[in-house]
Amino acid sequence: MFEPREEFHRFIKQKGLKVTRQRDLIVDTFFSINAHASVEELYDEIRKREPGIGFATVYRTLKLLKESGLAREWNFGDGHARYEHVTDADEHHDHLICVDCGAIEEFENEDIERLQEQVAAQHGFQLTHHTMELYGRCRKCSRIQRNGR
Amino acid sequence: MFEPREEFHRFIKQKGLKVTRQRDLIVDTFFSINAHASVEELYDEIRKREPGIGFATVYRTLKLLKESGLAREWNFGDGHARYEHVTDADEHHDHLICVDCGAIEEFENEDIERLQEQVAAQHGFQLTHHTMELYGRCRKCSRIQRNGR
DNA sequence: TAGTATATTGATAATCATTTTCAAAAGATC
DNA sequence: GATCTTTTGAAAATGATTATCAATATACTA
Numbered sequence: 480m481f482e483p484r485e486e487f488h489r490f491i492k493q494k495g496l497k498v499t500r501q502r503d504l505i506v507d508t509f510f511s512i513n514a515h516a517s518v519e520e521l522y523d524e525i526r527k528r529e530p531g532i533g534f535a536t537v538y539r540t541l542k543l544l545k546e547s548g549l550a551r552e553w554n555f556g557d558g559h560a561r562y563e564h565v566t567d568a569d570e571h572h573d574h575l576i577c578v579d580c581g582a583i584e585e586f587e588n589e590d591i592e593r594l595q596e597q598v599a600a601q602h603g604f605q606l607t608h609h610t611m612e613l614y615g616r617c618r619k620c621s622r623i624q625r626n627g628r
Numbered sequence: 629m630f631e632p633r634e635e636f637h638r639f640i641k642q643k644g645l646k647v648t649r650q651r652d653l654i655v656d657t658f659f660s661i662n663a664h665a666s667v668e669e670l671y672d673e674i675r676k677r678e679p680g681i682g683f684a685t686v687y688r689t690l691k692l693l694k695e696s697g698l699a700r701e702w703n704f705g706d707g708h709a710r711y712e713h714v715t716d717a718d719e720h721h722d723h724l725i726c727v728d729c730g731a732i733e734e735f736e737n738e739d740i741e742r743l744q745e746q747v748a749a750q751h752g753f754q755l756t757h758h759t760m761e762l763y764g765r766c767r768k769c770s771r772i773q774r775n776g777r
Numbered sequence: 778t779a780g781t782a783t784a785t786t787g788a789t790a791a792t793c794a795t796t797t798t799c800a801a802a803a804g805a806t807c
Numbered sequence: 808g809a810t811c812t813t814t815t816g817a818a819a820a821t822g823a824t825t826a827t828c829a830a831t832a833t834a835c836t837a
Contacts (some may be wrong), residue, residue: 497804497813505801518794533816554705556759558794575753586747595742595762602733603767604724610705611760613744618752646784646833669824682787687824707823778837785827785830785832804813 490547505540514584517559577617639696652690664732666708682751728768
């Protein structure tokens with residue numbers, strides 16, 4: 480089983496930093512909510528559990544989560560960074576994003592990855608990473624649109 | 629031949645707006661410099677030609693260029709929007725970006741596009757658009773790295 | 778081509794997400 | 808428990824972009 484809080488403690492101690500009540504709360508909350516939450520969404524949920532927490536602390540802890548490899552940051556163009564849980568160091572995936580409801584789905588496609596490597600090679604690039612976001616209307620929102628609702 | 633300034637005038641008039649010296653200068657400069665300039669880069673070049681121009685005017689004109697379809701805005705994750713020339717309404721391409729020198733190259737790949745449609749369909753999405761950025765080291769920067777320079 | 782209505786400009790203030798600062802409080806080590 | 812750091816929360820700062828506003832320029836009309 481994957482224990483984010485323990486992994487985080489390992490990281491924190493290895494860096495000579497301190498385990499705090501606030502950090503634990505933020506990490507626990509982060510992993511308990513939707514995998515692509517914005518800072519605001521995360522902050523709101525955290526305040527429900529403990530109203531006194533400052534948002535600077537949330538930003539600071541998210542930075543540590545990124546550094547530790549437990550979170551990955553994405554920007555899908557709405558000006559709000561979103562953070563995703565990383566539970567397996569090797570996993571890689573891209574995103575489908577609904578332009579109506581904002582739903583985010585993940586996908587992996589080996590063939591596309593291969594073609595991307597090919598394109599890069601043709602241009603003399605050595606790839607380090609990539610982003611691919613497919614925007615459109617999700618199943619639910621297409622249905623609603625079709626039914627005129 | 630493609631005449632950006634004329635196209636822009638058509639757009640401006642059709643919207644009941646006014647042709648101005650500043651707008652002309654901005655449009656001309658935009659099309660005379662590199663195809664993925666940031667606002668700052670564009671603004672610097674404009675000020676060389678006419679120092680008095682305010683950056684608000686540059687932002688405003690870029691918005692009009694977008695609306696008119698003559699420019700496309702991209703965000704490659706460095707917090708500076710970049711603007712690309714659109715000279716053909718139908719063209720579509722994605723980007724290769726050098727993580728060392730920032731060089732940006734464009735590419736098109738039909739096979740990837742097809743697979744993206746396929747992925748979307750599998751997830752019940754009707755695609756509207758997408759972004760794909762391949763980050764890596766360009767030919768020149770790979771060479772420099774290999775040679776230890 | 779002057780008169781007038783309206784849009785535009787440049788300077789500056791405002792936004793908005795995120796970061797930094799700093800004094801008070803808390804965690805770790807002995 | 809004493810002490811040395813680190814952390815926290817509040818508030819100010821930042822950096823890119825947008826809005827405000829009074830002065831000016833453009834376009835239309837006569």
